[in-house]
Amino acid sequence: MAFDQTAVRNDFPILSRQVDGKPLVYLDSGNTSQKPQRVIDAMSHFQEHTYAPINRSSYRLAGEATDAYEKGRVAIARLINAPSVDEVVFTKNATESMNLIAQAWGRANLGEGDVVVLTEMEHHANIVPWQMLVQERKIQIRWVPLTADGQLDLTNLDNLLDGAKVFSFTAMSNVLGTITPIAMLCERAKAAGALSIVDACQFVPHNVTDVQSWGADLVAFSSHKMCGPSGIGMLWGRMEILEAMPPFLGGGNMIDTVTFDGFTTAPVPMKFEAGTPPIIEAVGLAAAVEYLEEIGMANIRQHEMELSRYTLDTLKGRFGDDITIYGPDDVELRGGVFSFTFRDIHPHDVSQVLDERNVCVRAGHHCAKPLMQSLGVNATTRASIYLYNDTADIDALADGLNDATDIFGL
Amino acid sequence: MSGLEDLYREIILDHYRTPRNRGELDPPAIKAEGHNPLCGDEITVYLSISGEGDDAVIEDIKVGGQGCSISQSSASMMSQSMKGKTIAENRALARRFKALMGIDGIEPQDGDDAIDLGDLEALEGVMKFPVRIKCAVLSWNTFLQALDTGGGTTSTE
Numbered sequence: 001m002a003f004d005q006t007a008v009r010n011d012f013p014i015l016s017r018q019v020d021g022k023p024l025v026y027l028d029s030g031n032t033s034q035k036p037q038r039v040i041d042a043m044s045h046f047q048e049h050t051y052a053p054i055n056r057s058s059y060r061l062a063g064e065a066t067d068a069y070e071k072g073r074v075a076i077a078r079l080i081n082a083p084s085v086d087e088v089v090f091t092k093n094a095t096e097s098m099n100l101i102a103q104a105w106g107r108a109n110l111g112e113g114d115v116v117v118l119t120e121m122e123h124h125a126n127i128v129p130w131q132m133l134v135q136e137r138k139i140q141i142r143w144v145p146l147t148a149d150g151q152l153d154l155t156n157l158d159n160l161l162d163g164a165k166v167f168s169f170t171a172m173s174n175v176l177g178t179i180t181p182i183a184m185l186c187e188r189a190k191a192a193g194a195l196s197i198v199d200a201c202q203f204v205p206h207n208v209t210d211v212q213s214w215g216a217d218l219v220a221f222s223s224h225k226m227c228g229p230s231g232i233g234m235l236w237g238r239m240e241i242l243e244a245m246p247p248f249l250g251g252g253n254m255i256d257t258v259t260f261d262g263f264t265t266a267p268v269p270m271k272f273e274a275g276t277p278p279i280i281e282a283v284g285l286a287a288a289v290e291y292l293e294e295i296g297m298a299n300i301r302q303h304e305m306e307l308s309r310y311t312l313d314t315l316k317g318r319f320g321d322d323i324t325i326y327g328p329d330d331v332e333l334r335g336g337v338f339s340f341t342f343r344d345i346h347p348h349d350v351s352q353v354l355d356e357r358n359v360c361v362r363a364g365h366h367c368a369k370p371l372m373q374s375l376g377v378n379a380t381t382r383a384s385i386y387l388y389n390d391t392a393d394i395d396a397l398a399d400g401l402n403d404a405t406d407i408f409g410l
Numbered sequence: 411m412s413g414l415e416d417l418y419r420e421i422i423l424d425h426y427r428t429p430r431n432r433g434e435l436d437p438p439a440i441k442a443e444g445h446n447p448l449c450g451d452e453i454t455v456y457l458s459i460s461g462e463g464d465d466a467v468i469e470d471i472k473v474g475g476q477g478c479s480i481s482q483s484s485a486s487m488m489s490q491s492m493k494g495k496t497i498a499e500n501r502a503l504a505r506r507f508k509a510l511m512g513i514d515g516i517e518p519q520d521g522d523d524a525i526d527l528g529d530l531e532a533l534e535g536v537m538k539f540p541v542r543i544k545c546a547v548l549s550w551n552t553f554l555q556a557l558d559t560g561g562g563t564t565s566t567e
Contacts, residue, residue, distance in 0.1 A: 346477065346478040346479060347478075348449055348451075348477075348478035348479075348480075348542075348545065349418075349478050349479050349480075352414070352417070352539070352542070353414060356413065356414050363449065364448065364449045364450055365449075365450045369450075372450070378450050378452070378476055378477075379449065379450045407414060407418050407423075408418075408423065408479075409423070
């Protein structure tokens with residue numbers, strides 16, 4: 001055991017909630033994660049003692065609030081080994097981070113016929129912002145295909161990247177669990193002269209992240225999947241790229257000066273943080289990062305690899321050919337996200353039956369409809385794990401699948 | 411699992427396993443597509459209508475698409491109930507069914523209460539599972555879309 005599992009579970013008050021006299025079995029962390037008491041307390045304490053505007057007012061309370069907000073940025077920079085704290089930009093969520101990149105960098109650098117390379121396993125957040133530029137700017141999108149076991153098929157990558165301006169890809173698929181060869185992909189993008197953008201939403205909460213060793217140009221991820229609050233997301237980028245980008249949203253906080261004739265921008269990161277940012281959320285996020293660091297990202301990864309092995313073996317062992325689990329079987333190559341189809345029972349019905357045991361899973365297309373098309377399915381059921389899950393949760397999932405068999409009588 | 415027994419009644423599972431009026435109709439039949447963007451359920455309704463106005467009769471109805479047991483069984487039962495009835499009767503049936511599902515903004519008309527829902531009554535259990543109401547009404551909204559616009563696409567959110 002990589003850490004004290006019981007102690008970790010007890011850190012999350014919601015996991016002791018009972019519904020119909022039975023405990024919650026939360027297997028939807030790929031969607032959003034639960035929050036430890038420490039994060040809840042940090043946000044409450046901040047609001048009770050320190051809350052004030054940031055970067056605007058000169059009284060001491062405002063200074064304390066600004067410091068608390070900036071601690072969130074310091075924590076994130078430390079977590080991902082960013083060379084500079086100022087390279088961390090706070091947004092509303094990772095989707096906004098991706099839109100910021102497409103709109104700010106894209107509008108300044110992409111025109112008709114320019115090529116953006118994506119992969120077939122992207123989340124809509126790394127598809128639609130680029131498709132918006134297809135409509136507005138007539139850029140072209142090329143797609144990296146997948147192998148049969150749900151990894152990237154890189155056979156033709158150099159051809160796909162030839163002449164491309166951008167290669168934007170997921171570090172870990174939110175459907176397949178597949179962890180991509182991030183550093184190698186960034187290197188290949190660089191060799192082709194393309195900007196490398198990493199959607200690290202599913203990766204950062206579960207793994208040791210080092211944006212410098214990746215050699216990435218821009219990385220997007222979110223707080224709410226890593227034990228932090230919703231409402232705050234992150235964009236990390238190399239300073240020279242961020243400095244060269246025009247602003248995304250205009251307003252207060254992001255300016256240096258404004259006259260009747262125009263404006264100049266504040267330095268990075270404030271240039272990209274228009275308006276009052278998610279102040280309370282940044283405080284909660286700092287507490288979440290500290291919590292994860294104390295447990296250790298490597299330990300969390302170790303725990304999830306062990307539980308992933310147990311999950312794959314349990315589901316395949318108990319249900320054999322009746323279950324199809326997408327993505328690689330090798331837990332070195334995947335994270336703890338398990339999308340599956342079960343007999344011919346529709347994922348909505350599967351999740352409905354599981355809910356009767358308080359087993360919380362997601363059913364549907366997982367904001368990855370093109371990938372669903374590649375897989376030849378309309379929907380899957382997805383169970384996803386985090387540090388607070390254990391083998392009993394997986395057993396409950398498997399028992400719930402038995403219930404589905406009973407009800408649908410197949 | 412008392413709640414689930416209310417939802418997955420035998421008649422519903424029967425329609426799910428053996429959907430009635432499954433298939434397509436060639437033009438000039440009206441074709442309308444409905445989908446639920448949240449879950450990916452898709453329904454296509456084909457209507458072959460003879461006559462004009464409210465007295466026109468639905469001579470044939472076919473249903474295509476894919477989705478969960480609730481959306482598919484609801485579509486199957488709907489098709490069974492509508493065939494051979496007039497537009498006015500079927501609009502009343504749709505009002506009655508959507509009222510059963512607790513949909514807001516339905517303005518009941520005289521006689522709606524007397525409409526016999528038949529097998530469709532079995533979907534009453536969906537009310538205990540509000541997330542699934544959208545599944546149950548998808549085919550009905552698609553049907554109404556077909557009548558109101560002569561086809562096209564509708565979306566249930």
